[in-house]
Amino acid sequence: MAIKVLRRRKPILGAVPFVAYVGIFLGIPAGSVVLNAFRSQSGSFTLSNIHSALSGGYRQSFIQSLKLSVIATVIAAIAGLLVAVAVVGMKDGALKRAIMAASGVFANTGGVPLAFSFVATLGNFGLITKILLSGGVNIYSGGFTLYSVTGLVIVYQYFMIPLMVLVMIPPLEGLNSQWFEAAQTLGASWPTMWRSIVAPVIMPPFIAASLLLFTDAFAAYATAAALTSGTIPLVPIQIGSLIQGNVVANQGNLGAALGLGMIVIVGVVAIAYVFVSRRSNRWLR
Amino acid sequence: MATITTSLQGSLQGSSEKSVKAVHGRVLGVGRRYRTVVLVLTALFFLVPVVASLRYSVVGNNNSISFSSYGAIFSDPQFFSSLFTSFKIAIGTVAITVFLVTPTVVWARLRRPDLMSALESVALLPLIVPSVVVTLGILSAFASLPNIIMGSPVILALEYVVLALPYTFRSIDAGAGAIDIRTLVEASRSLGGGWIATLMRVIIPNLKSGILSAVFLSTAFVFGEFAVASLMSFSTFPVWLVQVGQDRASESVALSVVALLLTWGGLVAVSIAGLRSTRRRSAVIEDELFAFGEQL
Numbered sequence: 317m318a319i320k321v322l323r324r325r326k327p328i329l330g331a332v333p334f335v336a337y338v339g340i341f342l343g344i345p346a347g348s349v350v351l352n353a354f355r356s357q358s359g360s361f362t363l364s365n366i367h368s369a370l371s372g373g374y375r376q377s378f379i380q381s382l383k384l385s386v387i388a389t390v391i392a393a394i395a396g397l398l399v400a401v402a403v404v405g406m407k408d409g410a411l412k413r414a415i416m417a418a419s420g421v422f423a424n425t426g427g428v429p430l431a432f433s434f435v436a437t438l439g440n441f442g443l444i445t446k447i448l449l450s451g452g453v454n455i456y457s458g459g460f461t462l463y464s465v466t467g468l469v470i471v472y473q474y475f476m477i478p479l480m481v482l483v484m485i486p487p488l489e490g491l492n493s494q495w496f497e498a499a500q501t502l503g504a505s506w507p508t509m510w511r512s513i514v515a516p517v518i519m520p521p522f523i524a525a526s527l528l529l530f531t532d533a534f535a536a537y538a539t540a541a542a543l544t545s546g547t548i549p550l551v552p553i554q555i556g557s558l559i560q561g562n563v564v565a566n567q568g569n570l571g572a573a574l575g576l577g578m579i580v581i582v583g584v585v586a587i588a589y590v591f592v593s594r595r596s597n598r599w600l601r
Numbered sequence: 602m603a604t605i606t607t608s609l610q611g612s613l614q615g616s617s618e619k620s621v622k623a624v625h626g627r628v629l630g631v632g633r634r635y636r637t638v639v640l641v642l643t644a645l646f647f648l649v650p651v652v653a654s655l656r657y658s659v660v661g662n663n664n665s666i667s668f669s670s671y672g673a674i675f676s677d678p679q680f681f682s683s684l685f686t687s688f689k690i691a692i693g694t695v696a697i698t699v700f701l702v703t704p705t706v707v708w709a710r711l712r713r714p715d716l717m718s719a720l721e722s723v724a725l726l727p728l729i730v731p732s733v734v735v736t737l738g739i740l741s742a743f744a745s746l747p748n749i750i751m752g753s754p755v756i757l758a759l760e761y762v763v764l765a766l767p768y769t770f771r772s773i774d775a776g777a778g779a780i781d782i783r784t785l786v787e788a789s790r791s792l793g794g795g796w797i798a799t800l801m802r803v804i805i806p807n808l809k810s811g812i813l814s815a816v817f818l819s820t821a822f823v824f825g826e827f828a829v830a831s832l833m834s835f836s837t838f839p840v841w842l843v844q845v846g847q848d849r850a851s852e853s854v855a856l857s858v859v860a861l862l863l864t865w866g867g868l869v870a871v872s873i874a875g876l877r878s879t880r881r882r883s884a885v886i887e888d889e890l891f892a893f894g895e896q897l
Contacts (some may be wrong), residue, residue, distance in 0.1 A: 344742050345743070346730045347742075348738045417872060428842050428843055429825075429864075435846075436658070442657070537827070541827070555733045556832055559740065575737050
C-alpha cells in the first residue's frame with residue numbers, strides 16, 4: 317500500500333519550470349510554424365503553401381541546400397577521419413593535447429567572423445587569391461568565387477573538420493590492440509583487419525558524426541548570409557528574405573511551409589542520428 | 602612477425618601505451634610521413650585564414666600598412682551601442698539560464714535521476730529547429746505580446762536561453778555530476794539550511810566550474826548569434842558587424858579578428874578551468890565543447 321502511494325506521487329514539480337520554458341519559447345514558435353504551413357492567409361486549411369514550397373525556385377533552393385550540406389559533409393567526414401587517424405597514432409604529449417584543444421576551439425568557430433576571415437583569405441582581394449595571382453593563377457577568372465556554394469563548402473570545413481576529429485578520436489582510441497594481435501596471429505592481412513575490425517567499430521560513430529555535420533551545414537544561416545548577402549538561394553536564406561519582405565507580397569505562409577520542410581529534414585536526420593549513435597556505444601564501454 | 606614480438610613485449614610490460622600506439626599506427630596504416638603531411642596541411646588550412654585576416658585588417662585592398670581600421674572601429678559610436686546591446690542581452694540570458702537550469706539539474710539528480718536523460722533530450726531539442734525557423738515562429742506566435750517584450754531585445758534574451766540550451770545544459774550537468782550533491786544537500790539541510798540557502802550558498806558555489814562554463818558559452822552564443830537578431834532587426838554586435846562589412850571591408854575583418862581571438866581565448870580558458878576541476882571527467886569537457894558548433 318505504502319509503495320503504491322509512493323509510486324503515484326513520483327515528484328515532477330522540479331522539472332516543470334524547465335520544461336514549460338522550453339515549451340513556451342521553442343514549442344510555441346515551432347508549433348505555430350507547423351500550423352501556419354497548412355493555413356491560408358484567411359486562416360483556412362490549405363496545401364497550397366506546401367505545394368509552392370516544393371515547386372519552382374523554392375524546390376531548387378531545397379536541392380541547393382541539400383547539395384551544399386551533402387558535399388560539405390562528405391569532404392569534412394573524410395578529411396576529419398584522416399586527421400583523427402593521424403592524431404591517434406601520436407604519442408601522448410603536448411602536441412597531441414594542443415591538437416585536441418584546437419579542435420575544440422575551431423569546432424566552435426562560425427557565423428559572421430568566420431565569413432569575414434575567409435573574405436580576407438579567398439575573397440577578391442584575399443591573401444591566397446593575391447598570392448596565386450602573383451604566381452599567374454587567377455582563380456576568379458577560372459570560375460571560382462568565394463560567394464557561392466563552392467565557397468560555402470570550403471568555409472564550412474573550418475568548423476566541420478574539427479568536429480569530426482573530436483568525434484572520431486575516442487572510437488579510434490577504443491580500438492583494442494588485442495583484437496589486432498589476435499587477428500595477426502590468425503594470419504589476417506592488413507585489408508582484412510580494416511574490414512573486419514576497424515570498420516565495424518568506427519562506422520557507427522562515423523555515420524552518426526556525419527549526420528550531425530549534415531544538420532549543422534543544412535541549418536546554418538549566418539555564414540551564408542554574411543558571405544553572400546542573400547544571393548545564393550539556400551532554404552534558410554529564402555526564409556530570411558521572406559521574413560524581411562524582400563519578395564513579392566502575398567506569399568502568405570510560404571515561409572512557414574519552407575520552415576516545416578527544414579524541420580522535417582533535420583528531424584529525420586536527428587532520428588537517424590539517435591539510432592546510429594545508440595549502436596556506436598556498444599564497442600566503447 | 603615483428604609486430605607480434607613488440608606487442609607481446611608490450612603486453613608483458615603491462616601493455617604499455619607505446620606498444621598500443623605502435624599497433625594502432627601499423628594497422629591503421631599510418632606512418633610518420635603520413636602524419637606529418639596530414640597535420641601540416643591541416644594546420645595550414647586553419648592558420649592561413651587567421652594570418653590573412655590579420656594582414657587584411659592592416660593592409661586592406663590597397664597595399665599600404667595602417668592601423669586606421671582598428672582606430673575607425675573605436676571611433677564609431679555604433680560599435681559601443683551594438684556591443685552594449687549584446688552585453689545587456691547576455692546578462693539576461695546568463696541570469697535566466699543559471700537560475701532555470703541549475704535547480705532543474707540539481708532537483709533531477711536528487712529526486713528523479715531516471716528523468717535525467719529525458720531532460721537532456723529536451724535541452725537538445727533546439728538543434729532540431731533551425732534558428733531561422735524559430736524566428737519565423739516567434740514573429741507569428743508572439744506578435745501580440747506587449748512591445749516591451751517583442752519590441753525590445755528582451756525577446757532575444759528570452760529566446761537565447763533556449764537556443765543555447767544544448768551547450769549550457771550539458772556543462773551545468775557535467776559540473777553537477779562531478780560533485781556529491783546528495784551529501785552536500787543533506788549536510789546543509791541537517792544544519793538547518795532552507796532550500797534557497799542550500800541552493801545559493803552550498804550548491805551554486807560547488808558547481809562553480811560548470812556554471813562558469815555555461816556562463817561563458819551562453820555569453821559567446823549571445824555575442825555570436827546573427828540569424829534571430831538580424832531577422833528581427835535588432836542591432837546586436839554581429840548584426841552591426843555585417844553592416845560594416847557591406848562597405849568597409851577591412852574594418853569588418855579587423856573586428857572579426859578581435860571577435861575570433863576573444864572567443865578562442867575564452868574557450869581555451871573554459872576548457873582549462875574545466876579540466877582542472879573535473880580532471881577525471883575530461884571527456885565530458887570535450888563532449889561539451891564539441892556540442893558547441895551549432896551557434897551559426
